[in-house]
Amino acid sequence: MSVKSDIEIAREAEKRPIQEIGAKLGIPEADLVPYGHDKAKVSQAFISGLKDRPNGKLILVTAINPTPAGEGKTTTTVGLGDGLNAIGKKAAICIREASLGPCFGMKGGAAGGGYAQVIPMEEMNLHFTGDFHAITSAHNLLSAMIDNHIYWGNALGIDERRITWRRVMDMNDRALRDTVVGLGGVANGFSRQTGFDITVASEVMAILCLATDLADLEARLGRIIVAYTREREPITCADIGASGAMTVLLKDAMQPNLVQTLEHNPAFVHGGPFANIAHGCNSVIATTTALKLADYVVTEAGFGADLGAEKFMNIKCRKAGLAPDCVVLVATVRAMKMNGGVAKADLGPENVAAVKKGCANLGRHIENLKSFGVPVVVAINHFTSDTEAEIAAVQAYVAQHGSEAIVCRHWADGSRGIEALARRVAEVADGKSAQFAPLYEDDMPLFQKIETIATRIYRADEVLADKKVRDQLHAxxxxxxxxLPVCMAKTQYSFSTDPALRGAPSGHSVPIREVRLSAGAGFVVAICGEIMTMPGLPRHPAAETIGINDAGEIEGLF
Structure with a gap:
């Protein structure tokens, strides 16, 4: 029997009107702004009226370091939300929106998979409700206003050599990493070197995902530092006079998007900062709204726990006053084999020894997550090639680390395949055993914060940073x-800055190539190793196999 693709499953789904999904959470029809029949935004006015309600339980789904074997973190997030509803709990999920860059590159979309998906899958992975376009437009409006200010006399005295604000687009395009603008003569302004980042790396994206309302959004936008004078004095977005117009462009994008899972449960899909070059979490406003409307909220953080979960704890929770009640750590037997040294082509045959060796990566993540004072449950995302002996090896290893591993078959069976995990997670979350605390205090020096993450989460021996980087942090x-907290921009594939170093390496060095101040978002970005803020496409991008079939349906999305 052939296995249906994610897009085939999503296309066959019977969607319910979005008003019916909103009603499950008590959202009146008048407070839903519909985008077609199957998606809507939740009005700011309704959200403002929820402040005095108690919060539900917050469950974070994270994962081991990603491998080509696949982990299924978003699939597990969606499945767990469906599973909690299936056992009689009132639950909602909160995930990020998909960037077009990875969709047409190699990572694929962000809607889950199999029978644990958010729908409409095609629209969510493409233009959706236009949030990313609004963020791109707002970011580039500021870029245009900076160059325009200089063209018309530069009253603020901006040093053109010290303009830090680049441009963005929501696509992987390595040719735009470094560019020159203003060529072509006097009418086109002053020539200078700049470049593009991907939209999900924009500080505007981070700001939208951390802002609590429109007033907070505009204030944060105004604090963005875009350039410096010759005297090294900062020039802000508010100085340029752009924050009001940018807020207007972002007014609708600030409202969370409501859609549904395949099992017709509510899902908030809002915001999408990358986890390896930004903080990797969905919006604060979506999460806090869901917590007021549901008894259990399942959310995720991007990539492995060393990136997404660390930033969820140290940035999002710190800034929003949130505290997770339980963490679900997703792993697969296949990924354990790869961490144990098995090539992707050889993952089929049973190899218990490689599984045991690869579990070191899983163990490191369990230890790290527990250091935040939160209980951890491991979800083994099941593949048909997994053997009983391999699964038993993972479960035994996890038990030795004071946790438990539960096999989940949600990809194939939907909520029926994940009920055991749902019951255990609800039990842990209700048990109130979490004593959450961030990894470092606010008043710790910036370089010491970087060192704390590098030594305690990555298990590095040292952080390498030249005098220029250290002087900038002191300034x-x-x-x-x-x-401010620190946002580490690092490869997602390893605890180290070397993407080829799998398992649980220790004794390595973390080189800091550059630091950037995101004053509006409220964190300092430390760029490690060779990480790029504008990704490139692979040799054979997914775009080569995406198209429209004879029935007018989209094919090739995953």
Missing amino acids: WEAAGFGN
Whole structure:
């Protein structure tokens, strides 16, 4: 029997009107702004009226370091939300929106998979409700206004060599990493070197995902530092006069999007900062709204727990006053084999020894997550090639680390395949055993915060940073930014900065190539190793196999 593709399953789904999904959470029809029949935005006015309601339980889904074997973190997030509803709990999920860059590159979309998906899958993975376009437009409006200010006399005295604000687009395009603008003569302004980042790396994206309402959004936008004068004084977005117009462009994008799972359960899909070059979590406003409307909220953080979960704890929870009640750590037997040294082509045959060796990566993540004071349950995302002996090896290893591993078959069976995990997670979350605390205090010096993450999460021996980087951090501390958290921009494939170093390496060094101040978002970005803020496409991008069939249906999305 052939296995249906994700897009085939999604296409065959019987969607219910979005008003019916909103009613499950008590959202009146008048407070839903519909985008067609199957998706809607939740009005800011309705959200503002929820402040005095108690919060539900917050469950974070994270994963081991991603491998080509696949982990299924979003699939597990969606499946767990369906599973909790199936056992009689009132649950909602909160995930990020998909970037067009990975969709047409190699990573694919962000709607889950199999019978644990969010629908409409095609629209969610493409233009959706236009949020990313609004963010791109707002970001580039500011870019245009900076160059325009300089063209018309530069009253603020901007040093053209010290403009830090680049441009963005929601696509992987390595040719735009470094560009020159203003060529072609006097009418086109002053020539200078700049470049593009991908939209999900934009500070505007981070700001939208951390802002609590429109007033907070505009204030944060105004604090963005876009350039410096010759005297090294910062120039902000508010100085340029762009924050009001940018807020107008983002007014609708600020409202969370409501859609549904294949089993017709509510899903908030909003925001999408990358986890390896930004903080990797869905919006604060979507998560806090869901917590007021549901008894259990299942959310995820991007890539492995060393990136997404660390930033969820140290940035999102810190800034939003949130605390997770339980963490689900997703792993697969196949990924354990790869971490144990098995090539992707050889993952089929049973190899218990490789599974045991590869479990070191899983164990490291369990230890790290527990250091935040939260209980951890491991979800073994089941593949048909998994053997009983291999599964038993993972479960025994996890038990030795004071946790438990539960086999989940949600990809194939939907909520029926994940009920055991749902019952255990609800039990843990209700048990109130979590004593959450971030990894470092606000008043710790910036470089020490970087060292704390590098040594305690990555298990590095040292952080390598030249005098220029250290001096920049000291200057920001002197300017009043020393209390900000740190957002590490690092490869997702390893605890180290070497993507080929799998397992649980220790004793390595973490080189800091550059630091950037995101004053509006409220964190300092430390760029490690060779990480790029504008990804490139692979040799054979997914776009080569995406198209429309004779029935007018989209094919090739995954």
